[in-house]
Amino acid sequence: MAAPIEKKVKINKQVVCPHCNGTGAKDPNSVTTCPDCHGSGQVVRQQRSMFGIIQQASVCPKCGGTGEVIKDPCPHCHGNGTVSGEEIITINIPAGVDNGMQMTVPQKGHAAQRGGVNGDLLVVFEVADHDVFERDGNNLYLNYYISVPQAALGASVEIPTLTGKAKIKIAPGTQSGQILRLQGKGLPQVNSRIVGDLIVNVNVWTPKSLTREEKAMLEQLSTHENFVPKPGKNDKSVFNRVRQFFQ
Ligand SMILES: [Zn+2]
Numbered sequence: 367m368a369a370p371i372e373k374k375v376k377i378n379k380q381v382v383c384p385h386c387n388g389t390g391a392k393d394p395n396s397v398t399t400c401p402d403c404h405g406s407g408q409v410v411r412q413q414r415s416m417f418g419i420i421q422q423a424s425v426c427p428k429c430g431g432t433g434e435v436i437k438d439p440c441p442h443c444h445g446n447g448t449v450s451g452e453e454i455i456t457i458n459i460p461a462g463v464d465n466g467m468q469m470t471v472p473q474k475g476h477a478a479q480r481g482g483v484n485g486d487l488l489v490v491f492e493v494a495d496h497d498v499f500e501r502d503g504n505n506l507y508l509n510y511y512i513s514v515p516q517a518a519l520g521a522s523v524e525i526p527t528l529t530g531k532a533k534i535k536i537a538p539g540t541q542s543g544q545i546l547r548l549q550g551k552g553l554p555q556v557n558s559r560i561v562g563d564l565i566v567n568v569n570v571w572t573p574k575s576l577t578r579e580e581k582a583m584l585e586q587l588s589t590h591e592n593f594v595p596k597p598g599k600n601d602k603s604v605f606n607r608v609r610q611f612f613q
């Protein structure tokens with residue numbers, strides 16, 4: 367399986383206040399235990415009812431459940447312990463991610479107020495288009511052009527793949543629209559051993575401009591019997607082959 371790629375992204379978020387180190391207090395010694403809840407963060411109310419005494423616990427309104435009271439709050443974060451800031455986060459992107467896939471980076475979300483557990487960072491992937499390859503799931507498609515002489519004579523050509531160049535053989539008499547499949551040269555499926563294919567659509571490049579000399583050569587060839595199109599049964603079935611790949 368291909369190795370994950372590390373990417374650093376800058377995130378705007380709530381970070382630990384650097385002035386009070388997240389305590390929320392201007393002077394850490396000024397933090398005292400909440401007198402209302404005695405540090406538990408909860409207050410218990412008792413109520414008499416026909417079933418007896420009912421006890422109800424709720425968040426202490428004086429300290430907001432922290433169990434502490436700050437006499438002299440930090441002026442930068444107003445006692446919250448967090449301020450707006452940014453952090454550069456390294457994300458390990460697994461090979462084969464596709465549009466809309468999500469990943470959670472634990473505790474890289476907003477810093478918790480006054481020393482609690484930080485939130486998570488939820489990453490949603492959006493895959494940019496590639497200059498050379500088109501993607502369909504795990505498969506990659508490549509449009510590759512060969513010259514008229516290469517199509518007629520056959521050739522050994524180098525095509526780009528994700529992992530560098532690969533040599534492929536062009537058979538003599540190759541027609542435009544011929545499809546070649548390179549197994550395992552596509553994209554891996556995330557968390558799996560499945561790897562897609564690279565599907566090469568071979569096109570024959572027709573020259574768009576010709577010198578007088580080239581024109582004369584081609585005009586001479588055009589009268590030759592072998593240059594008259596004579597598509598056979600296999601050539602006509604090219605649509606079936608294309609259809610098979612897009613199923
Ligand atoms: Zn309290």
Ligand SMILES: [Zn+2]
Pocket residue numbers: 383384385386387388389390391440441442443444445447448
């Ligand atoms: Zn602060």
